[in-house]
Amino acid sequence: MKERLYRITDRLVSYARRKSPWILHMDTGGCNGCSIELFAVLTPRFDIERFGGVSKANPRHTDILLIDGAVTKKIRPRLRRIYEQTPEPKVVIAVGACAISKGIFHDAYNIDGPLDEVMPVDVYVPGCPPKPEAILQGVLKALKLWESRYTV
Amino acid sequence: MAIETILSALVYPGLVFIVFMSFLYSGFMRKVAARMQHRIGPPLWQPLLDVIKLMGKEDIRPEQSKMGFTFWPFIAMVSIATAGLLTPIAGSVPLGNSDVFVLLYFLIFGTLALYLSGFSSSNPFSVVGAVRGVVQMIGYEFPFVVSLIVSILAAGSVFPIEINNFQVYNGWISLSFPLAALAFFVSLLAKVEIPPFHVPEAHQEIVSGYYTEYTGSRLAMIIMTHMLKLFVLVSIGIVFFFGGSVSLFSFLWKSLAIVFLATLSRVVMARMRIDYVLRFCWIFGFVGLIDLARILL
Numbered sequence: 354m355k356e357r358l359y360r361i362t363d364r365l366v367s368y369a370r371r372k373s374p375w376i377l378h379m380d381t382g383g384c385n386g387c388s389i390e391l392f393a394v395l396t397p398r399f400d401i402e403r404f405g406g407v408s409k410a411n412p413r414h415t416d417i418l419l420i421d422g423a424v425t426k427k428i429r430p431r432l433r434r435i436y437e438q439t440p441e442p443k444v445v446i447a448v449g450a451c452a453i454s455k456g457i458f459h460d461a462y463n464i465d466g467p468l469d470e471v472m473p474v475d476v477y478v479p480g481c482p483p484k485p486e487a488i489l490q491g492v493l494k495a496l497k498l499w500e501s502r503y504t505v
Numbered sequence: 506m507a508i509e510t511i512l513s514a515l516v517y518p519g520l521v522f523i524v525f526m527s528f529l530y531s532g533f534m535r536k537v538a539a540r541m542q543h544r545i546g547p548p549l550w551q552p553l554l555d556v557i558k559l560m561g562k563e564d565i566r567p568e569q570s571k572m573g574f575t576f577w578p579f580i581a582m583v584s585i586a587t588a589g590l591l592t593p594i595a596g597s598v599p600l601g602n603s604d605v606f607v608l609l610y611f612l613i614f615g616t617l618a619l620y621l622s623g624f625s626s627s628n629p630f631s632v633v634g635a636v637r638g639v640v641q642m643i644g645y646e647f648p649f650v651v652s653l654i655v656s657i658l659a660a661g662s663v664f665p666i667e668i669n670n671f672q673v674y675n676g677w678i679s680l681s682f683p684l685a686a687l688a689f690f691v692s693l694l695a696k697v698e699i700p701p702f703h704v705p706e707a708h709q710e711i712v713s714g715y716y717t718e719y720t721g722s723r724l725a726m727i728i729m730t731h732m733l734k735l736f737v738l739v740s741i742g743i744v745f746f747f748g749g750s751v752s753l754f755s756f757l758w759k760s761l762a763i764v765f766l767a768t769l770s771r772v773v774m775a776r777m778r779i780d781y782v783l784r785f786c787w788i789f790g791f792v793g794l795i796d797l798a799r800i801l802l
Contacts, residue, residue, distance in 0.1 A: 405551055442562060
């Protein structure tokens with residue numbers, strides 16, 4: 354009886370998670386090309402809210418961290434801090450070539466590693482910049498990962 | 506007899522119904538706002554899913570936070586829900602008859618508890634948001650109380666259920682006292698923090714205002730408080746100005762009409778500065794005073 358109850362709450366919570374991802378968009382430096390494509394995801398044309406997603410500018414309320422741009426030396430400790438401020442079942446998406454592998458900034462003096470040296474990354478969306486469709490697909494893949502992560 | 510009272514307090518015009526309706530209102534609001542912006546928008550039950558999701562998240566308590574951080578959101582939710590239980594819904598009061606002042610006290614106390622949660626989380630953003638919220642309270646309580654007094658004097662009773670029945674027999678109070686109804690609607694928008702009055706949680710200025718530090722189930726409580734507040738104020742509006750309601754159908758269409766107007770304001774308006782909010786609300790308070798003078802003289 355108790356196990357059955359647990360299983361039901363598990364399924365309920367994972368269903369609710371799949372349907373309500375709250376997103377934090379963070380630009381770590383770079384050319385803002387990915388940010389423009391990301392805004393297309395958040396605004397009426399591609400409308401993340403039809404999947405229940407809301408853009409929250411607050412790590413405490415966030416479930417999915419959408420991070421784009423090359424990680425500069427200045428932003429690295431702040432990025433780490435934002436990751437730690439986010440409450441636990443969370444997913445990180447690296448958007449664009451710069452976040453995945455430094456991209457065209459790979460030999461620059463002020464770049465401090467790709468994103469997965471700062472925090473564990475779950476989904477990579479390649480492209481320079483990736484299309485909004487690709488970012489949306491990345492978000493949906495992250496949702497699949499996220500729904501089964503530490504359920505009750 | 507006893508089982509009927511318990512059922513009316515808990516199920517039909519009671520707690521379950523109130524929570525369900527408040528989810529419905531804010532889901533309706535989000536959907537309509539999305540359609541106004543040419544988006545598809547979330548499903549109607551989206552707020553329920555949000556709350557369930559937040560229940561399953563980590564509950565972080567900052568080291569610097571004061572003791573009240575843990576319990577103020579709960580007190581806010583409970584007192585707003587109690588205010589909802591004291592308002593007549595479709596011609597009957599879930600918790601039995603009581604006068605309008607108790608209702609007012611519960612509403613104000615719930616809102617204050619919300620801002621106290623902001624003060625106790627010791628984050629500069631939440632403190633600024635809470636200060637703004639309290640300043641805004643000074644603004645909107647004046648037109649709110651003035652418009653309620655007009656309605657009370659017009660109906661000749663302090664019991665919400667009697668004002669409701671008065672309107673059912675004698676027509677809408679908002680038709681004979683339109684200025685007071687206008688003042689009420691403005692203070693409704695300000696109380697629920699619908700744009701142009703979302704100053705305490707201004708997303709572009711102070712991260713999320715007074716609930717910046719909240720996560721998990723406490724954030725869910727704060728969000729539920731917002732939704733319940735919308736529900737309570739809409740039913741107060743129906744009882745005091747918009748014709749009252751005897752059947753569930755009239756309650757539903759009137760409340761959804763008010764929520765639709767609020768959504769229109771949410772989509773169209775930009776945010777006001779805090780001193781403008783104060784001036785704007787007080788101007789509408791004096792507009793409501795014109796109707797009060799008309800009823801007294």
